[in-house]
Amino acid sequence: MDFSLSKEQQAVRDTARAFIAKEVMPLEQEVLRRERAHQPGLERSELRELQLKAKRFGFWGLSTPEEYGGMDLPAVTQSLIWTELGRCLVPFRFGGEADNILYHADDRQKEEYLLPTIAGDRVSCFAITEPGAGSDAANIKMTARQVGDEWILNGEKIFITNGNEADFAIVVAVTDKEKGVHGGGTTAFLVDRAMGWKSEFIQTMGEGGPAALVFDDVRVPARNVLGEVGQGFALGMKWIGKGRFVIPSNGIGIAERVLRMALDHANVRETFGKPIGENQAIQWMIADSEVELEAARMLVLRAAWAIDAGLPPRHSSSMAKLYGAGMVNRVVDRALQIHGGMGYTRELPIERWYRQVRLYRIYEGTDEMLRLIISRDLLRGYTKIGGI
16 A cells, blocks of 8 residues: 655646745735734635736646636645645635536526636635534525526525625525425526625634525526526535545645644743753643544545545545544644643644634534534444444
């Protein structure tokens, strides 16, 4: 069994690392300053400029098919890049991407929504979560009623990423209550902000914030149904599934960065006449962090490998997300503890990561839901212990 990366994987990873080190990391202090002043870390125009620089560097559309101008990288290679992005606290991501379910659009919708999103001219958000339907996504209540060649949407979505910036939303609503969510009773719609929905900013303990979206008799043309009528919940699950290897991949990068900071601090900070790194309590925190970091790396790369191999990824990606999210929370907590009072201040970025990674255990699959999925897969025989 060969755990080494291929030459191509190493080259892509190293190129991404070089770009981030040269163009993105120098912005960290300014981003921290802005965030302390309750301003966006990056303006949309600044993010766009960085993405175009990255495009000239060769990075555009990591998962986007080549026919749309993307790189269409294997999942393992994408995971390596997301890890590199995690090392830097600047809210940057490579451009040329679109929601994976937008590829189910028809030709007209691709021209109007998919292609402009890939190009960066439009911003989308995906809206399935509701006040009473978070982990229980099948409990959505938003309705879509057909009247002639239009659908009229009513309801509320909540905790929607990019909901404040998006100019269109991919919205899942109930179109046939009798059929139920799993029986084809929901449909996905492409809904422009200009059609009348409104967004409200939600304050969180992290930087930035999601949105609540309000739909009050919003009229959507029938031609804006994404995929087929009745396919909404299935498309929603495809959208959610992608993040279950992206999030822990990002967490690995964060954990690597803060563990490096903890090591450096432990070697120079002295108490009682010696570096704190000579104390067993500090050594154990460092050792535990390294072991958990490498365990998470193996789970994440295993999940990415399963995707590339065409295997059902649900079980492996659920384990990667569950363990990876917990790992980065524990490593950041230990790094803050090792730094003592300075770790708790905003002079260092550790407290900022501390707040950021707490979300990783909640969105796109809470710890509790992932444990439910993993255990049910085993209890019902969908997978076997050890995958054998």
